[in-house]
Amino acid sequence: MTGAAPALAVRGLTKRFGGFVALDGVSLNVPEGSITGLIGPNGAGKSTLFATVAGFLAPEAGTVRLRGADVTGLPPWRLHRIGLARTFQIPRLFARMTVRENLMVAAPGQAGERLPLPWIARARIAREEAALRDRADAVLARLNLAGHAEAPATALSGGQKKLVELGRALMSGARIILLDEPAAGVNRTLLREIAATIASLNREDGITFLVIEHDLDLVAELCDPVHAMAEGRVIASGTMAEVRNDPQVAEAYLGMAIAPAE
Amino acid sequence: MDAALYAATLLTLAAIYAAFSLGLNLQWGLTGLMNFGGLAFVAAGAYTAALLTAAPSGTHVGGFGLPWWLAWPAGALAAALLALPVGAVSLRVRTDYLAIATIGIAEIVRLAVRNEDWLTGGPLGITGIPRPFEGLGQPWGQLAYLGLACAAVAGLYALAEATARSPFGRALRAVRDDEEAAKAVGKNPARLRVQAFVLGAAFMGLGGAMMAAFFKFMSPEALEPVTVTFLVWVMLIAGGSGNNRGAVLGAVAVWAVWAATDWLAAQLPGELATRAAYVRLFLIGLALQLILIARPQGLIGERIGTQR
Numbered sequence: 001m002t003g004a005a006p007a008l009a010v011r012g013l014t015k016r017f018g019g020f021v022a023l024d025g026v027s028l029n030v031p032e033g034s035i036t037g038l039i040g041p042n043g044a045g046k047s048t049l050f051a052t053v054a055g056f057l058a059p060e061a062g063t064v065r066l067r068g069a070d071v072t073g074l075p076p077w078r079l080h081r082i083g084l085a086r087t088f089q090i091p092r093l094f095a096r097m098t099v100r101e102n103l104m105v106a107a108p109g110q111a112g113e114r115l116p117l118p119w120i121a122r123a124r125i126a127r128e129e130a131a132l133r134d135r136a137d138a139v140l141a142r143l144n145l146a147g148h149a150e151a152p153a154t155a156l157s158g159g160q161k162k163l164v165e166l167g168r169a170l171m172s173g174a175r176i177i178l179l180d181e182p183a184a185g186v187n188r189t190l191l192r193e194i195a196a197t198i199a200s201l202n203r204e205d206g207i208t209f210l211v212i213e214h215d216l217d218l219v220a221e222l223c224d225p226v227h228a229m230a231e232g233r234v235i236a237s238g239t240m241a242e243v244r245n246d247p248q249v250a251e252a253y254l255g256m257a258i259a260p261a262e
Numbered sequence: 263m264d265a266a267l268y269a270a271t272l273l274t275l276a277a278i279y280a281a282f283s284l285g286l287n288l289q290w291g292l293t294g295l296m297n298f299g300g301l302a303f304v305a306a307g308a309y310t311a312a313l314l315t316a317a318p319s320g321t322h323v324g325g326f327g328l329p330w331w332l333a334w335p336a337g338a339l340a341a342a343l344l345a346l347p348v349g350a351v352s353l354r355v356r357t358d359y360l361a362i363a364t365i366g367i368a369e370i371v372r373l374a375v376r377n378e379d380w381l382t383g384g385p386l387g388i389t390g391i392p393r394p395f396e397g398l399g400q401p402w403g404q405l406a407y408l409g410l411a412c413a414a415v416a417g418l419y420a421l422a423e424a425t426a427r428s429p430f431g432r433a434l435r436a437v438r439d440d441e442e443a444a445k446a447v448g449k450n451p452a453r454l455r456v457q458a459f460v461l462g463a464a465f466m467g468l469g470g471a472m473m474a475a476f477f478k479f480m481s482p483e484a485l486e487p488v489t490v491t492f493l494v495w496v497m498l499i500a501g502g503s504g505n506n507r508g509a510v511l512g513a514v515a516v517w518a519v520w521a522a523t524d525w526l527a528a529q530l531p532g533e534l535a536t537r538a539a540y541v542r543l544f545l546i547g548l549a550l551q552l553i554l555i556a557r558p559q560g561l562i563g564e565r566i567g568t569q570r
Contacts, residue, residue, distance in 0.1 A: 056445065080448035092443035094436050096504070098567040105429075105436045106447035112429030115457060119424050129429065152566045168447055 005068035007032040007176050007208040008053070008084075013062030015045075015052050022048040024232035025062065030176070032067070035202050035209045037223030037240065039216065041252055044229040046212045047089060050178050054086040055079045066176065081108045085174035089181045089212075091161035093153035100149040102164055103136035104129075106171040139167045143197065159186040163194065170201070179211045183218050191215075195222060216244070228252070270404045272521050273514075277411040278473045280513035282494045284415070284422045284506060285465030291504040291564070292426055293458040294438035295357060299364030300466055301490040302371040306344045307337030307467025308474040308484070309375065312388045315475070319390070322383035330394050334414075334471040341467025342460045344371075349459035354452050360459070368491065376482045387481025391474055411472055415510065418465055422506045425461070434458050488543060493520065496550050504564030511561055520546070 008030035015023040022045050030036040038046050051057045053064050055076040063072045066084060076086075085106075094102050110132070111117050112125040140146050143163045148156060156164065162182055169177045182198065183191050195218060201207045213219050219226060220240040228236040228243050230252035236243045243249055282300060289295040314333035318325030344367070352363035375382045382388065395406035425431050436444040437451045444451055474480045484490075493516065501512020523545065527538030553560065 054446070056442070075450070076445040077448045077450045080446070086446055088443065088446070092440045092446075094439040094443065096439055096564060096566055097432070097435060101432060101567070105432050105449075108448045110429045110433075113433050115430060115461075118428030118430050119421065122424075125428060150567055172448060 005032075005065070006030055007034070007067060008210065009063075009065040009068075010049070010053060011063045011065075013049065013052060013064065014060045015048055015057055016060055021232050023052060023059070023062075026229070026232070026234055027062075028227045028234050028237065030208060030210045031225070033202070033206060033208055034225065035198065035211060035223050037219040037226035038210060038212045038229065039214070039219055039226060039243070039249075040229035040235075043231075044252070045232040046229055047180060048232075049229070050086060050180055050210075050212065054084060054178060080172055080174070083173070083175045084178070085169035085172040085176075086178040087162075087165040087169055087180055087182070089184065091158070091165045093156075093161055093164055095152075095154050097153055098150050099145060099153055099156065099164055100133070100136050100140065102153050103139055103167050103171045104132045106168040107132050107135070108172055136167075136171065139170050142170075143167050144193065159190040159194075162186060163190075163197075166194070166197070170207075174207070176208045176210070179209055179213075181212050181214065183213060183215045191218070198222060216240070220244075267401050267404060270401065270408045272518065274404075274408045274411050274476055275521075276514045276517040277408070277415045278469050278476065279494065279497060279517050280415045280510045281418055281469030281472065282466050282490075283497045283501065283509040283513040284418050285462040285469070286494050286498050287462075287503065287506060287509040288422060288425065288458055288465065289462035291498065291509065292431060292438065293434045293455055295353075295455060295459055295462075296361040297364045297459070297462070298361050298491060298495075299366070299368030299371075300494050301485055301487055302364070302368040303341035303345060303463040303466035304470035304473070304490050305371050305375055305485050306341040306463075307470030308480050309382055309388070309470075310340035310467070311337035311471030312391045312474040312480040313381075315392055316388050317390045317392075319383070319388070321386055322379070322388055323381050330392070330471075330475060334468055334475075337471030337474075338464040338468040341470065342464040345460045345463030346456070349456040353455045353459065357455070368487065372482065372485055372487075375485065383481075385482060387479060387483075388474075389479050391478045391480060393475050393478050407476065411476070414468065414472060418468065419506055419510060422465070422509075426506060430454075430457075493546070496546055498560075499550060500553050500560055502560030502562040502564065505560070505562050508560050508562040508564075515561070516546075519549075 006029040011027050013023050013026040026049055040046055052059050055074050058073055063070055071079060112128055118125055137149060140149050145163055182194050198209060199222060202209060211223060224239055225237055226240045226243045227234050228249045235248045235252060236246040289297050311333040313324035314326050314328045314336055315330060316325050317327060348363055348367050352359040376385060393407055394410055395403045398406055433449050433454055436449055437454050441451050497512040497516040498509055500516055502508020523542045527535055527542060530538050
């Protein structure tokens with residue numbers, strides 16, 4: 001594999017729902033080691049792009065390449081195993097689990113999930129679980145959630161749930177993480193915390209991010225490059241300053257001021 | 263003496279129901295699978311074990327006279343083999359389809375048992391099924407069988423606990439709580455669901471084998487949807503769905519109530535006794551409604567965070 005292959009390369013990706021074209025030949029690159037931004041008004045197809053790239057929806061046309069390897073059409077659990085994780089716009093935590101369990105369950109390749117090993121190899125599974133627990137606690141400490149490890153996932157605030165979503169993605173060991181609106185509905189203090197965490201994960205751990213975000217100041221601060229989408233297409237790519245000044249982007253965002261992002 | 267025999271009978275049947283209930287808990291409590299056809303898997307286990315252990319007969323196939331300790335696992339295996347295609351086909355699409363598919367398979371199995379005389383003896387059933395420890399005479403034989411049934415349920419309980427508390431059980435709970443999120447954390451929901459469904463069916467099959475040996479006779483009469491499928495749902499929900507101890511407790515408690523109402527109904531004069539049979543069904547349904555309103559988690563519900 002050449003070092004030049006982008007972490008994620010999307011080419012001509014098309015997704016229709018009946019007569020509605022949600023993705024109309026989307027092409028974009030997420031460079032290795034970047035925090036790439038994805039902006040655009042509601043209904044532009046950003047979340048559909050995430051779902052299609054992560055294997056939750058099957059595209060009608062186009063390809064998705066992960067570090068050069070064609071992964072188009074692979075189911076989400078296979079993509080997770082080879083290093084692509086995603087979060088959800090509205091956090092989807094496992095309600096009847098603790099915060100720690102929510103993280104532990106997200107580790108790939110657990111021997112304890114393969115019957116009959118949980119019945120016959122108890123010592124091995126216990127060791128695996130102890131190691132997983134330590135990893136989960138380390139991730140929780142990094143997200144300032146250590147005190148909530150034993151709490152039921154439902155007891156957390158909306159912003160904390162977003163952090164647990166991020167924590168689950170980190171537990172996968174993924175090198176590429178798709179974040180769907182990490183700052184939406186989060187208070188200012190927690191927003192700063194989330195932004196700092198993403199930046200440090202990128203800088204120190206070398207994790208590549210593709211981030212959907214409506215908070216354009218946050219995108220300007222964190223992301224380079226930035227892609228703007230409207231009506232199922234990528235209409236502009238570049239630095240945030242370039243994208244912001246693009247007349248097509250300004251046009252797509254017209255009306256956003258009276259219909260603010262959720 | 264009679265009281266001891268009555269108690270032994272009641273507890274043995276409660277133990278058999280506990281096997282059904284533990285199986286349903288793996289499917290519904292842990293994985294969220296709606297199996298409304300428990301009868302089919304109970305029947306598969308019961309008839310398999312009956313045919314393997316019964317004496318040769320002109321009215322049906324088999325009569326192999328094999329020992330129970332071979333026939334019971336075979337009964338569990340037969341139920342699992344029946345569950346595999348049902349689950350593999352319906353769970354790939356949507357989980358609601360499993361509810362429909364299981365109702366269908368239960369009716370098919372019921373009709374097959376009634377009509378395939380060469381295999382099952384039809385309405386005449388299979389007689390002469392040996393019950394382990396019969397040779398000890400009464401009441402010791404019956405008490406020994408109760409001991410065996412309790413040991414089998416203890417084994418099933420241990421297996422169910424080992425499953426629920428394992429990373430496998432955690433993955434099942436993830437699929438139950440949120441399928442999309444489970445996919446996002448690397449789980450293959452269809453695969454996990456089929457495994458849980460087949461395992462739960464094997465529990466029901468073993469319970470069926472225990473039931474056939476206890477009755478010493480197996481006929482379509484023993485396979486009523488109300489008493490084999492529906493009552494098990496009441497037991498699991500009353501005891502505490504998602505909790506194996508709740509599944510066992512619910513089986514014992516609801517069976518005791520069911521048996522008590524049977525006895526009460528028998529005390530009524532002639533015509534009222536006939537009607538009481540229906541009132542009993544109504545009362546059990548009412549009790550389920552009341553539990554769901556007043557204590558939806560059951561007597562002992564699932565505890566968050568007890569699985570490490």
